Amino acid sequence: MLHEIPPRSGAAFTLDKGQRLTVIDPQGEQVSDLLAFARHDIDEVISSGRTLDYLSRIFLTVPDPLYSNRSNIMLRIVTDTVGRHDFLLTPCSKDTFRIIYGDTEPHQGCFGNLAEALAPFGIVPDRIPVAFNLFMNVPVDGTTGELKVLPPLSKAGDHIVLEAEMDLIIGLTACSALQSNNGSFKPIHYRID
Ligand SMILES: [Zn+2]
DSSP states (O other), X not given: OXXXXXXXXXXXXXXXXXXXXEEEESSBSOOEEEEEEESSOTTOBBOHHHHHHHHTOSSOOTTOEEEBTTSOEEEEEEEESSOOOXXXXXXXXXXHHHHTSOOSSOOOXXXXXXXXXXXXXXOOGGGOOOOEEETOBOOBXXXXXXXXXXXXXXXTTEEEEEEESSOXXXXXXXXXXXXXXXXXXXXXXXXXX
């Protein structure tokens, strides 16, 4: 069954060990923030720091694992038609839009959407870490370290498949930041197999 996350919104759901989550960019150039929490103990959470450290790389693709803060593998990338995702930046938020865009009445962003979707699972906003930002294109200047948020490389129908290596709670968005999505807000589709 295909689920749709409408533009600028989010969802949360469970994913059992061995199940595969397919996240599809149906129109192209749309980012989706992904969070994972261990279902048996929500203090165990996806960790950018540990994953990038153990892989010694910032751009992840097949067959890379995504580690938790306790160094257990939560998910593994098993299919990836894009090959460019970001694991450096936090979910966009009211503060992102206030600080970077100068918005006076900012949207709650991926952060607010994730907090809302994850609340029924007992996950509070302060527990939200750096997300694995699917399709987000953030190249890094190797000398200065400068980050650029460029349009995603994903085209309509591109997708990534992640297999769960433990029972998880997943948070997933259709990102709300203009810059990350080449200036327009589009839906995200996902499927669990
Ligand atoms: Zn976002």
